[in-house]
Amino acid sequence: MEFCEVFWWIEQTPVAQLLRNSRVLFPLVECVHLIGLALFAGPLFLINMGLLGLAMRRQPVAQFAAALLPWTRFGIVLLLVTGPLMFAAQATKWYDNPVFWFKMALLTVAIAFQWSVHRKVMSENAAPRPIPAKLIGGVSLLLWISTALSAKIMESF
Amino acid sequence: MIPLLRICEWLQQTPVSVSIRESIWVFPILDAVHCVGIVLVAGTIVIVDLRLLGLGMRRESISSVIAQVLPWTLFGFAFMFVTGSLLAWAEPVKLYHSVFFRWKLLFLALAGLNALLFHNTTLTPAGARLAGAVSIACWISVIAAGRAIGYELSR
Numbered sequence: 001m002e003f004c005e006v007f008w009w010i011e012q013t014p015v016a017q018l019l020r021n022s023r024v025l026f027p028l029v030e031c032v033h034l035i036g037l038a039l040f041a042g043p044l045f046l047i048n049m050g051l052l053g054l055a056m057r058r059q060p061v062a063q064f065a066a067a068l069l070p071w072t073r074f075g076i077v078l079l080l081v082t083g084p085l086m087f088a089a090q091a092t093k094w095y096d097n098p099v100f101w102f103k104m105a106l107l108t109v110a111i112a113f114q115w116s117v118h119r120k121v122m123s124e125n126a127a128p129r130p131i132p133a134k135l136i137g138g139v140s141l142l143l144w145i146s147t148a149l150s151a152k153i154m155e156s157f
Numbered sequence: 158m159i160p161l162l163r164i165c166e167w168l169q170q171t172p173v174s175v176s177i178r179e180s181i182w183v184f185p186i187l188d189a190v191h192c193v194g195i196v197l198v199a200g201t202i203v204i205v206d207l208r209l210l211g212l213g214m215r216r217e218s219i220s221s222v223i224a225q226v227l228p229w230t231l232f233g234f235a236f237m238f239v240t241g242s243l244l245a246w247a248e249p250v251k252l253y254h255s256v257f258f259r260w261k262l263l264f265l266a267l268a269g270l271n272a273l274l275f276h277n278t279t280l281t282p283a284g285a286r287l288a289g290a291v292s293i294a295c296w297i298s299v300i301a302a303g304r305a306i307g308y309e310l311s312r
Contacts, residue, residue, distance in 0.1 A: 027308055031301045034196060038300075042200020046229060056225055059217070067214045071207060145193060152189035 007091040019089035026089060029082045036078025041144065043068040051121065051137025062122050099154035103147060110143040165249035177247035184247060191240035195303065197233030199296040201226050209289030219285065248310065255309050261302035268295035 010016060019026050047065050050056030056064055065072075087094060094100040121136050168174055177183050207213035208222045245252055252258045275288040 027304055031297075031304050034192075034300050034304070035199075035297060038196045038200035038203060038296075040200075041196055042203060045197060046201065046204070046226065049229065055229060058221060058225060064214075067216065068204065068207075071203075071213055148193050148196065149189045152192050153185050156185035156188075 004092070004095055007095040010088050011091040013088060015085065016088040016091065019085060026086070029085050032078055033082040033086065036075045036082060037148065039071050039075025040079060041075075041148070043072050044144065045141070047122070048137040048141040051133045052141075053134060065122050094154075097154055097157055099150055099157040103150040103154055106143065106147045106150060110140070110147050113140060113143060162250070162253055165253045168246060168249040171246075173243075174246050174249070177243060184244070187240045187244050187247075191237060191244060194233050194235075194237030194240060195300060198230055198237055199300060201230040201233060202292060202296060205230075206289040206292045209285045209292075211286070251310050252306070255306055257302045257305040257309050261299055261306065264295045264298040264302060268292060268299065271295060 011020075019029065043065065046055055047061050050061040050064065117136055118140050121133055177187070204214065204226050205219075205223055208215070208217070208219055214222055245258075271288055271291045275285075275292075278284075280288060
């Protein structure tokens with residue numbers, strides 16, 4: 001089976017057809033995706049601003065992150081459920097969209113960065129060294145904002 | 158009194174409106190920044206709301222959470238407001254006829270009123286929980302109505 005046939009097959013699954021043909025279901029899934037993004041990105045934005053030394057001056061960033069972890073995780077679950085659903089509904093359309101591939105590449109890098117470098121900085125008990133912390137906060141911020149912007153722009157491409 | 162529709166028609170003919178509408182990339186870029194702005198506003202204010210509801214950050218006092226989070230909510234709001242105004246400027250007549258745009262403005266006003274009341278009155282714990290719940294409901298509605306406008310206009 002060729003690569004693009006996989007996309008066609010995904011688009012033919014009952015769930016994908018249901019979403020594509022419903023006038024209410026697809027926008028609803030989109031809204032849940034945005035709510036998930038808010039739950040995930042709100043705390044992450046503040047954490048990164050904290051790493052940059054621009055916010056969260058009253059408490060360690062790690063403590064703030066830990067306090068909101070259940071909600072951040074809930075946001076990630078919402079994103080991971082609704083994202084693939086929206087993709088499946090129009091899989092072949094996305095196959096031909098270069099901005100979609102750009103977004104997925106950015107997302108992969110952002111997730112990899114989050115799971116490796118970023119998480120390490122956050123879990124450090126001692127105050128992280130200022131320069132790497134600033135750099136890591138800035139890179140994370142740039143990666144996620146670019147991912148979100150390209151996600152919206154790929155709709156009009 | 159000049160009818161609102163007349164004002165919208167006049168706005169639509171201004172050079173700024175025409176150039177945003179006719180540009181291929183300006184509108185989608187404004188739309189994307191607007192969307193990120195809303196996510197930022199909702200994503201930060203929800204931290205305060207969850208604290209008010211007693212569902213997160215309970216080790217911190219409410220005032221401490223607000224002091225840390227609110228400046229960034231306002232920062233996001235500035236992006237959301239500027240880009241939102243420009244988007245509305247580009248298509249005022251369509252938005253005048255949009256039902257969901259009216260809902261969105263209504264829920265925005267409710268969210269603002271709720272925040273204003275919260276900051277200017279001394280609330281009981283039950284009152285604070287109510288303010289948190291109303292805020293979450295308002296912002297979910299703003300997001301939902303906003304998304305619906307997109308579908309309404311593209312039809």
